[in-house]
Amino acid sequence: MSTVHASGAEIHNAAPAAGTPEAELAHKCLHYMLLMREVEDRIERKLYRQGKVLGGVYVGRGQEAIPVGSALVAQADDVLFPTHRDMAVFFIRGVSARRVLAQYMGRVDGVTRGRDGNMHMGDMSAGVVSLISALAATVPVAAGVALAMRYKGINGVAFSYFGDGSTSRGDWHEGVNFASVQKLPVVYICNNNQYAYSTPLNLQMACANVADRGPAYNMPAEIVDGNDVLAVHEATVRAAAYARSGNGPYLLECKTFRMTGHSAHDAAHYVPQGLFEEWGKLDPIVRLEKRMLDERWAAQVELDEVHASIARVVDDAVAWAEQSPYPDAATLLDGVYESQ
Amino acid sequence: MSTTYLEAIREGLWEEMERDPNVFCIGEDIGEYGGAFKVTAGLLERFGARRVVDTPISEAAIVGASIGAGLMGLRPVAEMQFADFITCGFDQIVNFAAKCRYRWNAGVPIVIRSPSGGGIHGGPFHSQNPEMWFVRTPGLKVVCPATAYDAKGLIKSAIRDNDPVLFFEHKALYRKIKEDLPSEEYTVPIGKAKVVREGRDLSIITYGAMVWTALEAAERLAEEGCSAEVVDLRTLMPLDRDTVCASVRKTSKALLLHEDTRTGGMAGELAATITENVFEYLDGPIVRVTAPDTPVPYSPPLEEAFLPNAEKVIEKARWLHRY
Numbered sequence A: 001m002s003t004v005h006a007s008g009a010e011i012h013n014a015a016p017a018a019g020t021p022e023a024e025l026a027h028k029c030l031h032y033m034l035l036m037r038e039v040e041d042r043i044e045r046k047l048y049r050q051g052k053v054l055g056g057v058y059v060g061r062g063q064e065a066i067p068v069g070s071a072l073v074a075q076a077d078d079v080l081f082p083t084h085r086d087m088a089v090f091f092i093r094g095v096s097a098r099r100v101l102a103q104y105m106g107r108v109d110g111v112t113r114g115r116d117g118n119m120h121m122g123d124m125s126a127g128v129v130s131l132i133s134a135l136a137a138t139v140p141v142a143a144g145v146a147l148a149m150r151y152k153g154i155n156g157v158a159f160s161y162f163g164d165g166s167t168s169r170g171d172w173h174e175g176v177n178f179a180s181v182q183k184l185p186v187v188y189i190c191n192n193n194q195y196a197y198s199t200p201l202n203l204q205m206a207c208a209n210v211a212d213r214g215p216a217y218n219m220p221a222e223i224v225d226g227n228d229v230l231a232v233h234e235a236t237v238r239a240a241a242y243a244r245s246g247n248g249p250y251l252l253e254c255k256t257f258r259m260t261g262h263s264a265h266d267a268a269h270y271v272p273q274g275l276f277e278e279w280g281k282l283d284p285i286v287r288l289e290k291r292m293l294d295e296r297w298a299a300q301v302e303l304d305e306v307h308a309s310i311a312r313v314v315d316d317a318v319a320w321a322e323q324s325p326y327p328d329a330a331t332l333l334d335g336v337y338e339s340q
Numbered sequence B: 001m002s003t004t005y006l007e008a009i010r011e012g013l014w015e016e017m018e019r020d021p022n023v024f025c026i027g028e029d030i031g032e033y034g035g036a037f038k039v040t041a042g043l044l045e046r047f048g049a050r051r052v053v054d055t056p057i058s059e060a061a062i063v064g065a066s067i068g069a070g071l072m073g074l075r076p077v078a079e080m081q082f083a084d085f086i087t088c089g090f091d092q093i094v095n096f097a098a099k100c101r102y103r104w105n106a107g108v109p110i111v112i113r114s115p116s117g118g119g120i121h122g123g124p125f126h127s128q129n130p131e132m133w134f135v136r137t138p139g140l141k142v143v144c145p146a147t148a149y150d151a152k153g154l155i156k157s158a159i160r161d162n163d164p165v166l167f168f169e170h171k172a173l174y175r176k177i178k179e180d181l182p183s184e185e186y187t188v189p190i191g192k193a194k195v196v197r198e199g200r201d202l203s204i205i206t207y208g209a210m211v212w213t214a215l216e217a218a219e220r221l222a223e224e225g226c227s228a229e230v231v232d233l234r235t236l237m238p239l240d241r242d243t244v245c246a247s248v249r250k251t252s253k254a255l256l257l258h259e260d261t262r263t264g265g266m267a268g269e270l271a272a273t274i275t276e277n278v279f280e281y282l283d284g285p286i287v288r289v290t291a292p293d294t295p296v297p298y299s300p301p302l303e304e305a306f307l308p309n310a311e312k313v314i315e316k317a318r319w320l321h322r323y
């Protein structure tokens, strides 16, 4: 399900394909997927192990196509609600890798100035609302953001992200039902990575797909290949257009796989042998690169240069974050209220 | 063989499940995975899926279903993955479970186990101490053990209790403390505090992980010639006012300590209890050492400043001792 259909002529000629909108989109997708992969790898495999990132670390390895393909569709006025596996949303909305790394290290230049850690961050000026840990708590809030958009005459869309397991929460159902009744402009983006912590889908829901929940709310629901970034992008374009036109919410279920344990301290022994290997073959970055080469949107040397430049960006970001000071303990009481 | 706080809770669950076929566990990831902290590890293998029920991520359903099962005569032990998420089952606890007996004389014999507390770099949503939300809801019992011995004895009593019991397990204690437990069966009564260190000059009244902080402070205060008594409440509701008042009557000075935030914390209730009952015995103002009124911050220097510790206790205790 891609927007791109290369003609035979293009396949034989790299030059014309390279500058097309399809090629540009692919390059953008690759950039953000690689940036997310690299930042998360540094956090989980280096900084966490070195004791420079403390507490819980959750990554979206193998799922990068979902935040990237979808958030690239968002317009300036749109508001996004990423989960703990959607780091790329921040990069796409202009939050730097430096500040994200400082956030993970609890430094004063982190997005929450050390008040919170990991993906628990938000910035209304970037149109990103912070999650709270309680799963699906963002779903009713997304309905409220969408309500306010309509109220104020903003032609925006709320992008509400969640995992498969989060759809079991009452908050999820209340938020989705309300948005459906009110025909609010919300795009729901589910990363169905087939696990919620150790809980497999069959213990989470009695239906086969998260998308099966759509009809109960009279809401269109689509199943998307969540490891194909261009497919995610194309589906999100469709969903956002539907929501933006006042038709109500739209659900995208992006099928994927969590290529890690639930968090850095979970070895995921409960995942049957072979699944990681099987899904590893569907890695969204590898797939996009292959597509880019096949379609002649890029040559191998260019891809190598993208990898190298991402590594440099992340080296710089880690160094910058490490130099950011810890917050001063004297500021502990500040900011509970606007004025104290 | 010494037993950790975590193992003590598991042993208590295990023994009660062996003893009473109506006892069962319910919660997220508690079966094959053994729970986020592994408290229920091994229970599925021993007791089977009928008695170790894995649920979807649905705290309201976990609590609500426990209430239903409790009304039918079963004795559910529900696990919240973190105490912070107990909010998602709040209505079921404070409106349904808490009020059944008073309204229509229906007992709800459920236990809700929740890992609470900070000091693990968990940030605002994996570190909270939500006990006071429940202490101030009539109809609920609230237990906060500090030792492995009490954790085991109290989980057993909680399971046997015919009213809803909130059982807060301090997650920083899970693997940090160990002790030798009696080989014979025992329980610890709900509603009884314990003097865990005798002293003459002042009483430090506390519960949960702060009991260890108080003991550390008392040890160091002793070197300076200040003899501090330490009272471990063990149960916050029903509150053992007699033991609290007896200690203050003896030492004439009270330092109230908790990890929970200040306003509306247990210390306020204790202070009122002391002034109502033993005011004339007091030789100094009642002092509090608590976390400040902020969310639990993530960054290490902020969390350290947030949490009470022995230093902070000693400083206040010295002042009170000299008063």
Ligand SMILES: Cc1ncc(C[n+]2csc(CCOP(=O)(O)OP(=O)(O)O)c2C)c(N)n1
Residues within 6 Å of the ligand: A083, A085, A133, A134, A135, A162, A163, A164, A165, A166, A167, A191, A193, A195, A196, A197, A258, B028, B057, B059, B081, B085, B088
């Ligand atoms: C209300 C609530 N209950 C439990 C948890 C603990 N917890 C954190 S992530 C998680 C699994 C989430 O699964 P899913 O929604 O599928 O997202 P995924 O992590 O797989 O992306 C659980 C149970 C929580 N954060 N919030």
Ligand SMILES: [Mg+2]
Residues within 6 Å of the ligand: A163, A164, A165, A191, A192, A193, A194, A195, A196, A197
């Ligand atoms: Mg999942």
